[in-house]
Amino acid sequence: MTVNPANPPRPALRAADKKSFAYFNATHKWREIIEKGISNIRDLINSSDIDINEEGKKIIASMEKLINQIQRNDHLIQIEDDGRPDIITWNDALNTYFKDEDWFTTSWLFAECYIYRRIVSIITNTKHWRNYDPFFRQKEESFKLSFSGIIEFSKRIDELISSKVKIDDSITFYELAKISLLGNATDLSMLPNFGADGNIQTKQSEELEKNILANDLEKAWKWLSKYSNARVDFILDNAGFELYSDLIFSDWLIQSGYVSEVHLHIKLIPWYVSDTTLNDFHWLLKTLKSDDFFSSASEIEKSSLEKLVNRDLNYRKLVYDCKWETVTPFKEAIGPLANSKNAFPLLSLRTGKSDIFVGLDEGVEERLGPDKSWMYSGKYAVIQFSEGNK
Numbered sequence: 001m002t003v004n005p006a007n008p009p010r011p012a013l014r015a016a017d018k019k020s021f022a023y024f025n026a027t028h029k030w031r032e033i034i035e036k037g038i039s040n041i042r043d044l045i046n047s048s049d050i051d052i053n054e055e056g057k058k059i060i061a062s063m064e065k066l067i068n069q070i071q072r073n074d075h076l077i078q079i080e081d082d083g084r085p086d087i088i089t090w091n092d093a094l095n096t097y098f099k100d101e102d103w104f105t106t107s108w109l110f111a112e113c114y115i116y117r118r119i120v121s122i123i124t125n126t127k128h129w130r131n132y133d134p135f136f137r138q139k140e141e142s143f144k145l146s147f148s149g150i151i152e153f154s155k156r157i158d159e160l161i162s163s164k165v166k167i168d169d170s171i172t173f174y175e176l177a178k179i180s181l182l183g184n185a186t187d188l189s190m191l192p193n194f195g196a197d198g199n200i201q202t203k204q205s206e207e208l209e210k211n212i213l214a215n216d217l218e219k220a221w222k223w224l225s226k227y228s229n230a231r232v233d234f235i236l237d238n239a240g241f242e243l244y245s246d247l248i249f250s251d252w253l254i255q256s257g258y259v260s261e262v263h264l265h266i267k268l269i270p271w272y273v274s275d276t277t278l279n280d281f282h283w284l285l286k287t288l289k290s291d292d293f294f295s296s297a298s299e300i301e302k303s304s305l306e307k308l309v310n311r312d313l314n315y316r317k318l319v320y321d322c323k324w325e326t327v328t329p330f331k332e333a334i335g336p337l338a339n340s341k342n343a344f345p346l347l348s349l350r351t352g353k354s355d356i357f358v359g360l361d362e363g364v365e366e367r368l369g370p371d372k373s374w375m376y377s378g379k380y381a382v383i384q385f386s387e388g389n390k
């Protein structure tokens with residue numbers, strides 16, 4: 001049987017597997033996340049006009065219905081048409097691959113994305129709330145908490161760029177990629193110090209290096225440093241500090257001359273609470289500008305040299321969210337994205353937050369022990385590169 005959404009190359013991760021992180025996630029996190037969205041709407045309806053309030057209440061009722069359907073483990077139902085162009089594809093996929101499946105037997109990845117698509121349909125089918133992101137408040141609050149991290153990071157990057165001592169570009173590339181990888185850790189001790197001797201000291205660098213279980217940065221650098229004026233695409237993931245570190249990384253790629261165009265791909269809708277939407281992107285720029293941190297962003301069209309795919313959810317999609325043996329080569333796990341005729345070079349920066357890892361050396365899984373929580377603890381990361389066929 002050919003590979004399709006219901007038939008990935010290895011058995012799909014499913015919330016029905018009680019020993020899996022997927023199960024924990026589905027039984028604990030889903031409800032919590034939807035409830036957070038509800039609470040954000042509830043806070044707004046208390047201070048809005050009557051029509052907005054009434055619609056807000058309807059949204060809350062529909063979101064509560066969604067929670068009940070998950071808790072009863074109902075069959076997945078058609079997503080209500082909201083006029084968005086992807087609705088046909090979604091319902092087709094549901095009918096073709098997941099007909100008569102319920103929340104726990106369907107693949108974890110499909111069920112999780114389906115939740116967010118259902119929420120978007122509920123919200124889009126209103127007059128006053130159609131552009132509302134129920135998760136924006138969390139993103140805004142957590143970004144504000146990372147403000148001192150942003151200032152500190154900016155100062156250190158400035159030292160690097162204006163340093164009189166020549167710092168090798170490869171070192172800067174490695175450091176920025178690692179910060180981008182660990183962008184959700186706004187712990188200042190993780191930021192690099194650019195010493196007067198041109199060496200970079202990352203206070204926790206040894207600890208961090210140990211937790212990067214596969215690291216293809218050298219290969220990626222060897223590839224990228226051959227170019228000047230290339231195009232790089234970032235498949236963004238989370239908003240806030242992560243987005244900020246991705247922007248700093250993009251800016252350096254351009255300033256260094258290897259790249260002349262960076263295309264930033266945001267999420268059309270949030271596929272997870274923390275995802276970067278267009279609104280988050282603009283909000284970040286506005287917030288940074290208001291504090292004189294950041295002044296402009298630009299985009300031009302051309303063909304891409306390299307794609308940078310960040311974080312856990314994007315990684316799960318890349319590797320089909322299935323039960324790979326951890327020693328499966330990354331290029332095998334991403335299949336056509338590595339071996340099709342026009343496969344583009346791809347660099348993935350990912351911290352592990354789900355039951356899946358590929359591309360590890362023999363013995364790594366055994367060293368980390370039988371308790372599989374290392375896979376989803378967020379502590380371990382992989383940096384994996386495929387040069388593609390372009």
Ligand SMILES: O=P(O)(O)OC[C@@]1(O)O[C@H](CO)[C@@H](O)[C@@H]1O
Pocket residue numbers: 025112237238272274311312313314316353354
């Ligand atoms: O893409 P991110 O934001 O890094 O992680 C998102 C995610 O993989 O993490 C959760 C598990 O913690 C999943 O439910 C979800 O898909």
